[in-house]
Amino acid sequence: MENSAREASPDEEASTDHGAQTDSWAHLGAMMKRGGSDYPKLVAQMRRVQDSFVAAHLPAVLVPEFAEQLGELADRLAEYEVGESARPAGSRLDLPGRGHPFLLPHIVDQWSDTRVEARVTFTPFHLGGNGAAHGGSLPLLFDEVLGRLANSSGRSIARTAYIHVNYRHITPVGKQLRLEATLDREEGRKRYASGRLLDGDVVVSDAEGLFVELRPGQP
């Protein structure tokens, strides 16, 4: 099932029942409407705040004013807090990084049952030092992409047991990189996936993950 839609279709919920599958597609469609058509602008501005926050050195005299303004915004947002399952952030599979500011803003170009190709640009928010991405941001990216691959195409929910990440070269910030991932094998409840992040032809990082299918009723 090749799919060129950005982030849209790999996350059909686990089901072998045709009726439930149809419901799950409808559910996904509804999830992707959460927040409305302007929600991408809100996420983009949030990401800008994150990037400019970590890059800024405010004059000390302005710090209280900025803290006040951010506090007012947080108070306004808090008025609209909803439960985990109703939130747009993380549900917008049509947006880079599911529209969640914590996740890397990766864009999926190709998705099949067992393979993903994506583009990603680490931003100033992810800077570790010397122009390189923070090491912790790479497992986050691999967990998201390998985890979604392991959970896609009608497979029942599996949770990350481990992600092993190799850092081969520095991961540059502000440069578009390519990510390839494959679901390599399944052994009972265990699903093994691997991925690599490329800067041009250079593999800057690769990873292997184990995802274990949850037993019925397992939290």
Ligand SMILES: CCCCC/C=C\C/C=C\C/C=C\C/C=C\CCCC(=O)SCCNC(=O)CCNC(=O)[C@H](O)C(C)(C)COP(=O)(O)OP(=O)(O)OC[C@H]1O[C@@H](n2cnc3c(N)ncnc32)[C@H](O)[C@@H]1OP(=O)(O)O
């Ligand atoms: C998670 C789904 C979220 C759904 C979100 C829904 C909508 C959002 C829309 C789209 C998003 C879609 C996908 C989500 C995206 C990314 C996915 C990220 C997933 C995560 O980020 S999730 C958080 C981090 N994750 C944890 O919080 C796990 C904590 N942990 C546990 O919950 C248990 O630990 C568990 C369940 C892993 C296993 O526990 P268990 O009791 O079920 O199974 P058991 O221990 O018996 O292991 C069975 C066999 O796996 C082997 N095994 C186990 N662990 C191993 C290890 N570390 N190394 C080597 N082998 C291992 C055993 O050796 C045995 O092998 P064998 O059968 O051969 O003996």
